[in-house]
Amino acid sequence: MMEKLETEGSIEFDSSESGKYRQLANVAKREKLFPDDMELVIDKSWHKPCSITLQRRPEWQLVELEPIEVPATVRSSHSVIARLKEQRPKRQGMDTPRWNWTLRIVQALALECDKRGYKIEATPALNINPHRRYYDDPHKGQIKISIGDDSAELDFRQLRKTIPKILTPAEERRRANGQYVATEESVKTDWIAIKLSGLDGEFWKTDWAETDELRTDTFLPRLLQEIELRAARAVDRRALKKQREDEEQQCWQNVHDQAVAQLNEKHRADVLYDQAKRYQRAELLADYIAAMKVKARTMTAADAEAAEKWIYWAESHMLSINPLRNELRMSSNPQPDAEAIKPFMRRLSPYGPGRSFY
Structure with a gap:
């Protein structure tokens, strides 16, 4: 087994042979058939063949630890x-x-x-x-x-x-x-x-x-190293989590900014179409009012007086809906609240990164 591992690095076997290879690994370790900086790792998995691998031990296992001396008596106690x-x-x-x-x-x-x-x-x-x-x-x-x-x-x-x-x-x-x-x-x-x-x-x-x-004094350095390794990994995990949160925040912010821009574009287009429709209606009313005036000249005095009142109101209404009567300028942007930008957020939550869409 060791000769094959030294040349190929790994051996695959059926799960029914796992006990045999575990015993072989224990014998190889006890007889020191591989260097101290190497180890035999048995991988058992249900979705792929089992394997035994000769690989280098992790660097933290190879660190030479200084001994921690345990006092014979506690005189000046901490x-x-x-x-x-x-x-x-x-x-x-x-x-x-x-x-x-x-x-x-x-x-x-x-x-x-x-x-x-x-x-x-x-x-x-x-x-x-x-x-x-x-x-x-x-x-x-x-x-x-x-x-x-x-x-x-x-x-x-x-x-x-x-x-x-x-x-x-x-x-x-x-x-x-x-x-x-x-x-x-x-x-x-x-x-x-x-x-x-x-x-x-x-x-x-x-x-x-x-x-x-x-005894405890023999494994005390490793025990303290265990705490140090776990603490260092906790720091790395927090840094990785912070990096992921920052990336998620930046991604969400980019989508949010694009959603606000799309909301503003849609709002301006809606305002423009509304102005065009109001202008068409105003032009239609202007033509009709002109025809009303022509008709009123052929009416009797009593009927013409009533028609004049209707024509007067119609002209006022026509002028009120004509957008060209007002100042032409870009419309102000709408309030970009969560409900307003939701259709443009590409299924991201409008309430913030990592939150529910609804």
């Missing part, structure tokens, strides 16, 4: 330590060794954050409302680390494990009678776990847990 002790008198349910170890971890993080210019603070303790199912307080961790406008919270917990329970004679009798009796119990271990929250999307991982071989 202000966040005092705040943490004050807000967590029950020590998060930890035993004394694990709580002291957690305080030393927080001390190391606090000093490193001060060194890098980050803000670190203790979050308020959770206030549990007995009448509600959920916590009132939105905080998910005991400490919060802020890098610029972005922050992440770290939740420290003592790990627990399940062990067989030694039953009392009474419990043995209840079990023999068919009653349910728990045969396992949860006990505290010598390890702590840290859960990262507040910034979505992981690079290394979100849940960090100690083991017999791995």
